Amino acid sequence: MLNIEKVMNNLEKKNPGEVEFLQAVREVLESIEEVYNENPQFEAANIIERIIDPDRVLMFKVPWVDDSSKVQVNRGFRVQFNNAIGPYKGGLRFHPSVNLSILKFLGFEQIFKNSLTTLPMGGAKGGSDFDPKGKSNAEIMRFCQGFMLELWKLIGPETDVPAGDIGVGGREIGFMYGMYKKLASENTGVLTGKGLNWGGSLIRPEATGFGSVYFAQEMLKTKGLGFNGKIVGVSGFGNVAWGAAIKATQLGAKVVTISGPDGFVYDPDGISGEKINYLLELRASNQDIVKPYTFEFPNAQFFQGKHPWEIKMDIALPCATQNELDKQDALNLVKNGVICVAEGANMPSTPEAIEVFQEHKVLFAPGKAVNAGGVATSGLEMSQNAMKLSWPIEEVDQRLHLIMKSIHESCRKHGTEKDGYINYVKGANVAGFLKVANAMLDQGVI
Numbered sequence: 001m002l003n004i005e006k007v008m009n010n011l012e013k014k015n016p017g018e019v020e021f022l023q024a025v026r027e028v029l030e031s032i033e034e035v036y037n038e039n040p041q042f043e044a045a046n047i048i049e050r051i052i053d054p055d056r057v058l059m060f061k062v063p064w065v066d067d068s069s070k071v072q073v074n075r076g077f078r079v080q081f082n083n084a085i086g087p088y089k090g091g092l093r094f095h096p097s098v099n100l101s102i103l104k105f106l107g108f109e110q111i112f113k114n115s116l117t118t119l120p121m122g123g124a125k126g127g128s129d130f131d132p133k134g135k136s137n138a139e140i141m142r143f144c145q146g147f148m149l150e151l152w153k154l155i156g157p158e159t160d161v162p163a164g165d166i167g168v169g170g171r172e173i174g175f176m177y178g179m180y181k182k183l184a185s186e187n188t189g190v191l192t193g194k195g196l197n198w199g200g201s202l203i204r205p206e207a208t209g210f211g212s213v214y215f216a217q218e219m220l221k222t223k224g225l226g227f228n229g230k231i232v233g234v235s236g237f238g239n240v241a242w243g244a245a246i247k248a249t250q251l252g253a254k255v256v257t258i259s260g261p262d263g264f265v266y267d268p269d270g271i272s273g274e275k276i277n278y279l280l281e282l283r284a285s286n287q288d289i290v291k292p293y294t295f296e297f298p299n300a301q302f303f304q305g306k307h308p309w310e311i312k313m314d315i316a317l318p319c320a321t322q323n324e325l326d327k328q329d330a331l332n333l334v335k336n337g338v339i340c341v342a343e344g345a346n347m348p349s350t351p352e353a354i355e356v357f358q359e360h361k362v363l364f365a366p367g368k369a370v371n372a373g374g375v376a377t378s379g380l381e382m383s384q385n386a387m388k389l390s391w392p393i394e395e396v397d398q399r400l401h402l403i404m405k406s407i408h409e410s411c412r413k414h415g416t417e418k419d420g421y422i423n424y425v426k427g428a429n430v431a432g433f434l435k436v437a438n439a440m441l442d443q444g445v446i
């Protein structure tokens, strides 16, 4: 029988202070307890202890020279968590907050997310505490090259295929891919999120946001609803948020918020079309994007130090970062009649916020299901690279859409409660876990 408190106590002793990692493991254990106890073969093979420890962690220093010829040192990581169902796969995050706890939480989540996509990919994550904000193009290039000088030893198209995450977009992937290619003397699909001219897939940049909206569409359908005419709140304005804003608008919704670490913007006229293009231009030039928006579009208001969740909205898409939506935010959303909360980011809602949504029977789904379209399209990029061809936009989009529907179906199958409420947290964790645990059983103790 699974003794969650005992497992968590041991884990805490081994990983002191790793708050985010411990939070992610507890959530999964609580969801899978029942199915684990029903399958004694999992306990016989000690699956829990094997799945909550990463296969390996690489930590390295990245010295690089800034534009004023000063030598800077950052710390780099790659956490290879589990490869039972395929090569390690997961993004790289460049942000000053990056530490081992955050990367272990993300790598652990990635195991179950990748399992849900139906594609053969294991779980991993990596990154650095390097802050790309305010850096010149040349500094970013030198850092990416220094980072790859260590990372390339551990990765490869059949072993570990990193991608982007916070602070790592097409430009950074390009610099890292260039260095990898030179070091490994090969031109293969070792990173995903590549440029279209050198092995990238159509739709990959938008895939996480598009997929999140496709998933939310399936959630709404269970209530006979859709995006048309709905008010949508989005947080952040990065890779995930802009794709979600574009797709929600295409489906007839009005997106009224975006946010940054210092506050959020409310635009009652809707954030779409030329406004999104304006934001993308600001982003591409490394500038702060949230405040300048209100100068350009004066009907919009900026709320310093606040979260968008106090605005009245039908659908909430948190797309910024972990633990950005707390209990009070959840209570505000519920009070204002929110119908659906779909996590575009990884673990943006605190456990207390999730409890509020579930108690009030709000449609709520976790990042590992909602945002899996990003890694799924990375998987499609790997397939195209292996076949040495590229699929047209319609084909990638159609496959992405099918995958999101299939993930929704898995959540429904494993998460529907007696009263018909779908517990997407449980559904996603159980479906993701079963596939990986069974693969581990098949492959013996390794």
Ligand code: NDP
Residues within 6 Å of the ligand: 164, 165, 166, 167, 168, 208, 235, 236, 237, 238, 239, 240, 241, 259, 260, 261, 262, 288, 289, 319, 320, 321, 322, 324, 344, 345, 346, 347, 371, 372, 374, 375
């Ligand atoms: P980006 O770096 O492109 O964007 C992050 C956005 O969130 C930026 O607009 C950033 O603002 C904002 N932000 C950062 N911290 C906060 C905060 N504390 N409060 C409010 N806004 C904040 O990252 P991505 O869009 O790639 O990633 C966002 C989330 O989605 C992460 O949780 C990531 O793990 C997850 N994810 C990403 C995938 C992808 O394909 N990119 C795939 C699956 C999940 P600013 O730039 O001003 O700091």
